[in-house]
Amino acid sequence: MKDLKYILPGILFGIVLTKSQVISWFRINSMFKFEEAHMYLIICSAIAIGLVSYLLIKTFKIKDVKGGKIKISEKEMNKGVVIGGAIFGLGWAVTGACPGPIFAQIGAGELPAIFTFTGAIIGAFLYTRLKSKLPH
Amino acid sequence: MEIINELSKWYVAGPLIGLFVPFFLLFGSKMFGISSSFDYICSVIFPGSNKENITDFVNKNRWKFYFVIGITIGGWIANFLLSETPEKFLPESYHSLLGYVQLLAGGILVGFGTRYANGCTSGHSITGISTLQKSGIIATIFFFVGGLIMTFLFY
Numbered sequence: 001m002k003d004l005k006y007i008l009p010g011i012l013f014g015i016v017l018t019k020s021q022v023i024s025w026f027r028i029n030s031m032f033k034f035e036e037a038h039m040y041l042i043i044c045s046a047i048a049i050g051l052v053s054y055l056l057i058k059t060f061k062i063k064d065v066k067g068g069k070i071k072i073s074e075k076e077m078n079k080g081v082v083i084g085g086a087i088f089g090l091g092w093a094v095t096g097a098c099p100g101p102i103f104a105q106i107g108a109g110e111l112p113a114i115f116t117f118t119g120a121i122i123g124a125f126l127y128t129r130l131k132s133k134l135p136h
Numbered sequence: 137m138e139i140i141n142e143l144s145k146w147y148v149a150g151p152l153i154g155l156f157v158p159f160f161l162l163f164g165s166k167m168f169g170i171s172s173s174f175d176y177i178c179s180v181i182f183p184g185s186n187k188e189n190i191t192d193f194v195n196k197n198r199w200k201f202y203f204v205i206g207i208t209i210g211g212w213i214a215n216f217l218l219s220e221t222p223e224k225f226l227p228e229s230y231h232s233l234l235g236y237v238q239l240l241a242g243g244i245l246v247g248f249g250t251r252y253a254n255g256c257t258s259g260h261s262i263t264g265i266s267t268l269q270k271s272g273i274i275a276t277i278f279f280f281v282g283g284l285i286m287t288f289l290f291y
Contacts, residue, residue, distance in 0.1 A: 010206015018214035020149030032287035049154025050266025084252025089282020091245025107211025119243020
């Protein structure tokens with residue numbers, strides 16, 4: 001039950017994604033057609049704030065809320081990042097949703113996104129089954 | 137309502153999204169990312185499918201499940217309580233049998249691709265690049281390679 005509290009930042013995140021139309025298929029489509037800067041500005045300003053926060057944490061050795069050292073886990077660079085990344089990109093353009101927005105679309109009443117969600121779970125399951133046979 | 141409508145501006149929404157990176161780092165060295173929640177849901181639906189120590193994995197990742205439940209509720213609040221008229225986020229053509237098939241197929245690509253790449257827009261593009269990881273930059277480039285190809289060919 002101690003994890004239940006994470007519902008609150010989730011709600012806030014869902015509201016921001018929805019009100020800024022990051023969950024809109026039309027916005028994603030315009031992004032991939034380079035028709036408008038909206039999505040690029042959101043992604044870049046999010047990274048900028050994340051980067052400044054990271055550098056502050058690192059420079060001033062800021063501790064977490066329990067006073068422990070903040071650990072940054074490194075994601076391994078492998079072939080999966082390239083191949084899997086491109087496969088995700090193909091799906092992103094079809095569904096107009098990366099993983100977070102799938103949930104927000106469902107909440108916002110776009111019920112066909114339940115199919116996107118079902119597909120994503122099937123896809124994740126297929127990956128666990130095929131993992132050992134794929135190049136990494 | 138005025139303040140809520142400010143959230144539609146990129147210079148409000150983008151920085152707020154970025155703040156989730158330090159938020160999760162400060163609350164227990166968590167790396168902000170969403171596609172790993174698919175892994176969690178999979179492990180619960182199909183126990184024993186992939187992880188050696190399933191109980192440990194489930195306990196460590198349960199917070200992601202609550203986080204995405206929160207996102208769903210947030211979507212509802214934003215579109216039905218905080219908007220004068222609810223908005224549409226998917227094209228009309230997706231509200232049909234063919235549309236459902238397209239979304240299911242696209243969803244499979246999203247789920248498979250993000251797990252194979254070990255992250256999505258939040259984990260790789262936002263958290264990864266913010267914490268200066270090479271994989272984050274490479275992943276983001278290839279998200280766009282895939283997206284541009286699909287958009288160029290069919291949309």
